[in-house]
Amino acid sequence: MSARTQTTQTSSVTSPATSEAIVVEGFSKSYGSHHVVKRLSFSVHYGEVFALLGPNGAGKTTTVETLEGYRKADEGTLRILGLDPIQNAQILKPRLGVMLQQDGLYPALTAREVLTLFAGYFEQPRDVNELLELVGLTSAQKTRCRRLSGGQKRRLALAVALVGNPEIIFMDEPTAGMDPQARLATWEIIRDLKAHGVTILLTTHYMDEAERLADRIAIIDHGELIKLDTPANITGVQNANIVRFVAPAGLDCTHLASLPSASKAEEVRPGSYLLETREGQEVPQLVVEVTTWLRDQHITLSELRTGHGSLEDLFLRLTGSEVRD
Structure with a gap:
């Protein structure tokens, strides 16, 4: 899969000085x-890559499909490029690219x-030819x-989303099922689209x-x-240092949280x-306390890592760790 940015021919998009590309x-x-x-509100700036995250059943796909004009809202206002996705569908469709999670490609066609x-x-x-090479x-x-x-x-679905030189692209799980090389190449394509002013709204289960x-x-x-918020600000909320470890399930987190250098477990x-360190405490001391307690x-103990909080850590805290259908 070629990720050469010079192969991306999408023309630069000129956006209005005031207003958003997507408004919910x-x-x-x-x-x-x-x-x-339920009463969801957000907006996406012109030329922005905006990620919509959530566990299964959170409402991501319903939101995206309504923005694409495939579903009708019960309440609220949705605008794409200042237009209604359903009432102005004929004007909007040529300006949008859609990469569905379920590809829906014609099985008998090449x-x-x-x-x-x-x-x-x-x-x-x-x-x-250029698109086939690109993906x-x-x-x-x-x-x-x-x-x-x-x-x-998935790569063909990406090419289909790009074929019309869209101003806005909706990507639902764009790299699901791709090998690592194709995934990285797709990231480069997305970055190059952004550099050309294309607005991208994507959903993904990959926190990285x-x-x-x-x-x-x-x-x-x-x-x-x-x-x-921005990725930096979201993960920066967790400004304490972190100790992560893997061990048998069901350990008593109350005892772990009571370690002298721990504030939370x-x-x-x-x-x-x-585990998070207490204010003013050092990670090495918490590591000693954890390993001694274990x-x-x-x-x-099968694995231990240290560092700052990640997006995945925050995501699991906010949405829970249970698997949902």
């Missing part, structure tokens, strides 16, 4: 008695045929979609992806916004523990 105000959506999204088909929907599409599918261009690997299908790509991150849970997921309890 008081958005609510329910299915029967189930409230999926990769080249799919791109050629979608290119025909736009007045000034990108060159199909690393030149050698697989004659392969039918049903025979593409999961990662290849959000931290490295996003200008701002919104975390939602149970349909409500619980955090919105949590089992952020089964068998994975996180030894005295005859508990086997």
Whole structure:
């Protein structure tokens, strides 16, 4: 997969001096008695990479699909480029790129045929050969979609999202199923799109992806916004030093939190523990106390790391560690 930035031909987008590319105000959506999204509000700046994070069932996909015009809001206002996603769909669609989580590609068509088909929907599409090279599918261009690997299908879905030279791109789990090389190359494509002024709203379960790509991150849970800030500010909330370790699940966090140098102890997921130092205390001293306590309890330690709090740490604190359907 080629990640050469010079291959990205998206023209620079000129944005208005005042106003946002995406605006969500008081958005609510329910299915029967189930409230999926509750009074959600946020905005996305022109030329920004904005990450929408949340556990399964948090309302991310419903929000994105409503912005794309596939669902209708029960309450609230949504605007894309100042336009209503449903009422102004005919004007908006040519200006948007969509990379769905479920690719929905035509299984009997080849990769080249799919791109050629979608290119025909736009007045000034990108060159199909250039896109195939950009996403690393030149050698697989004659392969039918049903025979593409999961990662290849994701790369083809990315090419489809780019084919119309969009001003805004929605990416739902853009690198899911990709190998490490393709994932890094996709990151470079996203960075290059941003450099050309394209606005990107992405959802992802990869915390490192959000931290490295996003200008701002919104975390939602149970349909409500619980955090919105830059990656640095979000993780900077946890200004205490951190000790993480892996051991058998179910340890007594009350005892861990009572260690002299500890201010807090949590089992952020089964068998994975996180401790914060007290103000003025040093991490090495807390490490000594933790390992001594584990030894005295005859508990086997399989991994130990130190550092500052991560986005994943905060995400698990805010949304919980249980797995949801």
